[in-house]
Amino acid sequence: MPAVYEVKHLTKVYREGAVVANDDVSLAIERGEIFGLLGENGAGKTTLVKQMMNLIAPTRGCILLEGDDISRTPHLVPLRVGYLAQRPYAIQDLTVGQAIFLTGHLRGLSRRDARQATEALIAEWRLGALRDRPIRKLSGGQLRLVGLATALVGGREILILDEPTNELDPANRFHVWEALRRRNREAGVTILLVTHNLLEAERVIQRVAIMRGGRMIAIGRPGELKARLGETVQIELTLVPGQNAGARLSALGLGDVRSAGAERWSLTTRKDDLGATITRLLDEVGSEAIEDLRLQTHSLEDVYLAFDHDGRHLAPSPLSTSSPLSASERGPGGEVRTPSPLSASDQLRNGGRGGEVRPGGEVR
Numbered sequence: 602m603p604a605v606y607e608v609k610h611l612t613k614v615y616r617e618g619a620v621v622a623n624d625d626v627s628l629a630i631e632r633g634e635i636f637g638l639l640g641e642n643g644a645g646k647t648t649l650v651k652q653m654m655n656l657i658a659p660t661r662g663c664i665l666l667e668g669d670d671i672s673r674t675p676h677l678v679p680l681r682v683g684y685l686a687q688r689p690y691a692i693q694d695l696t697v698g699q700a701i702f703l704t705g706h707l708r709g710l711s712r713r714d715a716r717q718a719t720e721a722l723i724a725e726w727r728l729g730a731l732r733d734r735p736i737r738k739l740s741g742g743q744l745r746l747v748g749l750a751t752a753l754v755g756g757r758e759i760l761i762l763d764e765p766t767n768e769l770d771p772a773n774r775f776h777v778w779e780a781l782r783r784r785n786r787e788a789g790v791t792i793l794l795v796t797h798n799l800l801e802a803e804r805v806i807q808r809v810a811i812m813r814g815g816r817m818i819a820i821g822r823p824g825e826l827k828a829r830l831g832e833t834v835q836i837e838l839t840l841v842p843g844q845n846a847g848a849r850l851s852a853l854g855l856g857d858v859r860s861a862g863a864e865r866w867s868l869t870t871r872k873d874d875l876g877a878t879i880t881r882l883l884d885e886v887g888s889e890a891i892e893d894l895r896l897q898t899h900s901l902e903d904v905y906l907a908f909d910h911d912g913r914h915l916a917p918s919p920l921s922t923s924s925p926l927s928a929s930e931r932g933p934g935g936e937v938r939t940p941s942p943l944s945a946s947d948q949l950r951n952g953g954r955g956g957e958v959r960p961g962g963e964v965r
């Protein structure tokens with residue numbers, strides 16, 4: 602599948618403060634995928650997507666949008682890409698209805714079509730009561746919903762959304778993920794989203810990249826990255842009190858069995874052994890003594906927490922039995938880049954301009 606976006610060796614140094622916000626980042630977003638960009642605060646995610654929108658210029662490297670270098674064809678970016686900024690709206694005095702309508706009209710919809718699209722989006726995002734309210738008077742969550750509506754008006758085939766669910770209540774967050782999934786499924790919209798909401802995003806994201814300190818430390822499908830944490834499953838058991846079932850469980854010698862509080866136990870087993878382990882539990886602890894049994898595999902959050910600044914395992918996941926992988930041990934598909942000796946942050950450090958380089962790429 603051809604890439605819609607190609608980011609090549611992108612470096613962004615904010616001169617003020619000598620901050621290396623992106624450090625030799627390369628990335629391809631494929632047509633029709635939902636791609637999640639994850640990373641700690643200050644990792645460089647917003648800086649990256651702002652450059653992809655051509656809102657700030659890279660220090661080095663280039664970005665191709667459907668094969669065109671966006672620095673040479675800047676007008677094509679807003680024509681092709683709908684964008685939700687982390688802090689949307691320069692024009693605070695527009696009302697909600699005006700903001701959506703004008704964005705659609707500026708994106709080439711006729712006045713009539715822009716009006717129709719505005720009505721549809723106001724209905725979809727339940728913004729009817731806010732239609733005439735100025736943007737500057739919206740709450741944080743309301744602002745985010747209006748930002749989403751303006752990102753979507755005009756039906757762009759590519760969306761870049763910087764923290765689309767930030768500040769939203771659980772019902773609205775659910776609504777956002779469903780709306781994005783539907784557009785991806787029904788209209789083939791390609792979506793790049795920045796998020797900290799890993800547990801929810803996991804149900805939507807098809808590929809993921811993790812950034813730390815301005816660098817890309819892992820890219821892959823969530824399943825691929827999880828597989829690196831080890832092929833284990835956790836069985837969580839709640840036992841019926843008063844039947845001495847915990848003692849029977851401990852006596853089975855099933856490996857990593859831990860007490861997790863009153864009558865609660867967790868047991869880690871290899872995926873290959875799962876069937877046999879459950880059979881033994883039912884037979885020897887006794888199905889009547891087991892009140893609840895749940896299986897838990899690795900989550901995207903486990904993956905996120907497991908990568909350190911150089912792409913190595915930082916801490917073993919509670920589910921992981923594998924030993925830490927170093928960056929050089931990762932094969933194709935891990936896409937973990939061993940830091941170049943001439944990376945931008947190293948150049949700054951070696952240039953003697955500011956001393957120690959901190960995880961955020963900042964020099965102090």
Ligand code: ATP
Nearest residue numbers: 615617618620622641642643644645646647648961
């Ligand atoms: P968050 O998850 O907190 O939103 P982020 O991953 O989006 O973080 P960025 O906003 O891209 O991170 O910031 C990356 C680094 O660049 C941070 O250290 C930040 O302080 C710095 N930075 C961002 N914008 C500027 C700027 N205009 N001038 C100087 N430094 C900046």
